[in-house]
Amino acid sequence: MVQGRPRVNDGRRDRPAILTAEPIAIRTEMPSNRPKAGAQILPLPARERSAASPWRASRERLHDREVKRDAVIRAAARAFNRKGYHNTSLDDIAAALEVTKPTVYYYVSNKEQLLFECFVAGIEGIRAAFREARALEAPARERLKAVLRRYGAAVASEFGWCMVRAEDQDLSPDMSAHIKAMKSEIDQGIRRLLREGVQDGSIHPCDPKMTAFALAGSLNWIAHWYRESQSMTGAEIAEAFIAVFESGLEPRPQISSE
Amino acid sequence: MVQGRPRVNDGRRDRPAILTAEPIAIRTEMPSNRPKAGAQILPLPARERSAASPWRASRERLHDREVKRDAVIRAAARAFNRKGYHNTSLDDIAAALEVTKPTVYYYVSNKEQLLFECFVAGIEGIRAAFREARALEAPARERLKAVLRRYGAAVASEFGWCMVRAEDQDLSPDMSAHIKAMKSEIDQGIRRLLREGVQDGSIHPCDPKMTAFALAGSLNWIAHWYRESQSMTGAEIAEAFIAVFESGLEPRPQISSE
DNA sequence: CTTTAGCTTTACGCGCCGGTAGAATGGCTA
DNA sequence: TAGCCATTCTACCGGCGCGTAAAGCTAAAG
Numbered sequence: 001m002v003q004g005r006p007r008v009n010d011g012r013r014d015r016p017a018i019l020t021a022e023p024i025a026i027r028t029e030m031p032s033n034r035p036k037a038g039a040q041i042l043p044l045p046a047r048e049r050s051a052a053s054p055w056r057a058s059r060e061r062l063h064d065r066e067v068k069r070d071a072v073i074r075a076a077a078r079a080f081n082r083k084g085y086h087n088t089s090l091d092d093i094a095a096a097l098e099v100t101k102p103t104v105y106y107y108v109s110n111k112e113q114l115l116f117e118c119f120v121a122g123i124e125g126i127r128a129a130f131r132e133a134r135a136l137e138a139p140a141r142e143r144l145k146a147v148l149r150r151y152g153a154a155v156a157s158e159f160g161w162c163m164v165r166a167e168d169q170d171l172s173p174d175m176s177a178h179i180k181a182m183k184s185e186i187d188q189g190i191r192r193l194l195r196e197g198v199q200d201g202s203i204h205p206c207d208p209k210m211t212a213f214a215l216a217g218s219l220n221w222i223a224h225w226y227r228e229s230q231s232m233t234g235a236e237i238a239e240a241f242i243a244v245f246e247s248g249l250e251p252r253p254q255i256s257s258e
Numbered sequence: 259m260v261q262g263r264p265r266v267n268d269g270r271r272d273r274p275a276i277l278t279a280e281p282i283a284i285r286t287e288m289p290s291n292r293p294k295a296g297a298q299i300l301p302l303p304a305r306e307r308s309a310a311s312p313w314r315a316s317r318e319r320l321h322d323r324e325v326k327r328d329a330v331i332r333a334a335a336r337a338f339n340r341k342g343y344h345n346t347s348l349d350d351i352a353a354a355l356e357v358t359k360p361t362v363y364y365y366v367s368n369k370e371q372l373l374f375e376c377f378v379a380g381i382e383g384i385r386a387a388f389r390e391a392r393a394l395e396a397p398a399r400e401r402l403k404a405v406l407r408r409y410g411a412a413v414a415s416e417f418g419w420c421m422v423r424a425e426d427q428d429l430s431p432d433m434s435a436h437i438k439a440m441k442s443e444i445d446q447g448i449r450r451l452l453r454e455g456v457q458d459g460s461i462h463p464c465d466p467k468m469t470a471f472a473l474a475g476s477l478n479w480i481a482h483w484y485r486e487s488q489s490m491t492g493a494e495i496a497e498a499f500i501a502v503f504e505s506g507l508e509p510r511p512q513i514s515s516e
Numbered sequence: 517c518t519t520t521a522g523c524t525t526t527a528c529g530c531g532c533c534g535g536t537a538g539a540a541t542g543g544c545t546a
Numbered sequence: 547t548a549g550c551c552a553t554t555c556t557a558c559c560g561g562c563g564c565g566t567a568a569a570g571c572t573a574a575a576g
Contacts, residue, residue: 061552084427086344089533102536103554111534141507169342197507204509210498211507213483214476221475240468248506249399249455249469251462319522326523347563360566361524369564518576525570532562540555546548 069107071097074158077118081161085115085170115166116175122163123182125154130189140197145242147193148219152238155222160234164223187212215245327365329355332416335376339419343373343428373424374433380421381440383412388447398455403500405451406477410496413480418492422481445470473503 075096079088090111094101108114129150133143155164168176190212197203218241222234232240333354337346348369352359366372387408391401413422426434448470455461476499480492490498 065552084425087427090535091533100555101534102556105535106553144507167342169345201509203507204505206502206507207498210495211502213479213495214499214502217477217479217482218472218475220479220482221471224475224478225471237468237471240465241472244464244469244472244503244506246506246508247462248502248504248508249402249461249464250504250506251459252510323522348565349563358525359564360526363565364523520573520575522573523571525568527567527569529566530564532564534559534561536559537557538555539557541553543550543552545550 065107072104072107073114073117073121076114077121077159077162080115080118081158085166112171112175115162115170116179118159118162119166119179120182122154122157122159123186125157125159126151126163126186127182129154130186133193139200139202140193141202141246144190144193144197144203147190148215148242149235149238151216151219152222152241153234155219156226156228156234156237158228160223160226164220187216190216323365330362330365331372331375331379334372335379335416335420338373338376339416343420343424348372370429370433373420373428374437376417376420377424377437378440380412380415380417381444383415383417384409384421384444385440387412388444391451397458397460398451399460399504402448402451402455402461405448406473406500407493407496409474409477410480410499411492413477414484414486414492414495416486418481418484422478445474448474 072093076088076093079093079096083092090101090104093114094104097104108117126147129147132150133146136143136146138146154160166179168180171179191208194203194206194208194211198205198208219238222237226234226237330351334346334351337351337354341350348359348362351372352362355362366375384405387405390408391404394401394404396404412418424437426438429437449466452461452464452466452469456463456466477496480495484492484495
């Protein structure tokens with residue numbers, strides 16, 4: 001408003017543009033026109049260009065794009081986690097990546113989608129847990145415990161907040177419906193394990209619905225209080241909770257099966 | 259912007275202004291200048307005015323003010339509950355009361371305070387539960403159960419959402435500190451009951467901290483899924499959860515103490 | 517009748533933020 | 547060299563929503 005409008009870049013665009021999160025670790029720098037250091041002999045072998053498909057290069061770029069997109073979503077997750085969805089602006093997310101807002105929009109179509117992607121990333125871990133547990137040869141209670149451990153880890157992950165606290169009201173009806181479906185899938189999975197446990201005798205007879213609510217609730221709640229760099233990992237917390245759930249509060253005549 | 263500015267009220271202000279929530283049921287209508295129906299002999303006896311303190315009337319008014327303020331807070335709680343804090347505008351709250359926004363501001367200073375008041379209203383029930391439980395002559399496990407029942411009821415109440423999901427990031431530092439202190443008080447209360455239970459033998463030895471997290475978490479989570487007009491009340495849900503917590507998942511050699 | 521005090525309204529200011537237009541940059545291909 | 551395409555930038559718009567100024571209405575007090 002106050003300053004004139006330098007339409008043409010006047011040479012002070014030297015901000016390093018990083019768009020990757022640590023765990024990905026490839027650190028593709030976004031191109032910036034800082035002075036090239038020498039002839040810039042690219043250290044990576046040129047990967048037999050010309051030979052093989054000419055699309056190879058563009059496929060490479062596509063991979064890059066995927067990586068950067070992931071970084072955007074991760075950055076969003078971290079920001080949501082720290083400040084909440086509504087208190088996070090897209091400028092915040094862009095700033096965390098040392099990039100400007102339109103760049104973010106180049107990778108995702110809007111804020112809502114960002115939240116949705118974070119949710120999906122978070123819940124995928126839990127779905128995987130169910131798949132693995134299904135393959136396990138063990139009584140249902142053991143399989144349930146395996147799921148709950150991974151569940152706890154997922155909730156304590158950087159996507160935990162998004163997975164657990166994404167609110168219907170912040171999403172368009174159809175995205176909300178997707179999320180609801182996935183949540184329901186998880187819930188049904190737990191109930192199923194409970195029922196199977198009651199049947200195979202590894203779990204004390206109980207109301208599967210309410211028990212599932214109780215179990216999932218206590219684990220979900222972790223997202224409200226857990227902060228990284230705490231002394232325990234998510235899986236450890238889940239382990240502690242499982243101990244409570246298994247034996248209950250009532251003093252038991254010692255069974256001491258261990 | 260488009261229309262002229264009718265500075266003077268032009269007679270179409272016939273909107274009935276109600277500022278009370280059902281449970282309060284006094285239904286004091288805010289004054290509005292709709293055509294008076296006849297001579298408007300006020301049906302309430304004039305309450306021996308002139309006699310007694312001349313301040314009687316203004317005290318009466320003060321009471322009214324309290325009632326209306328409560329109605330504002332209740333309306334806010336319901337709106338937050340339904341649409342979330344950030345998706346609720348003060349215009350929404352005002353509209354729910356059939357009043358305009360500045361009227362709301364006449365009773366509370368800002369949106370943040372509204373959230374805070376809802377939180378306090380919600381948590382007060384739990385604090386009361388602790389006070390009552392303390393007076394109880396019973397083993398700690400029973401006292402704990404009594405608290406948890408009321409806890410569940412509170413979380414499922416209309417203030418449950420606010421109590422449980424008020425986020426630090428939405429509040430000024432000092433209000434956030436207040437809330438944190440109250441939450442901590444509750445947490446410590448549960449841990450204390452657990453410790454006492456372990457000592458008096460009514461509770462199986464456990465880690466009070468993690469156990470408290472597990473119990474409170476599952477109950478808190480009720481606020482995420484419970485909607486009124488569900489088949490169960492909050493206390494009933496708590497009861498079901500308690501059943502899980504007490505005996506645990508492991509199949510038990512029948513104790514059948516009932 | 518006049519004044520005062522309590523309550524409510526109309527009308528508006530203003531900052532923040534989601535989202536976009538369009539230009540610039542630079543590597544790759546032809 | 548010329549041109550294309552992917553990527554990023556600067557600059558901006560529009561609207562929503564919190565909060566306020568100031569005036570109007572009503573009932574009671576003087």
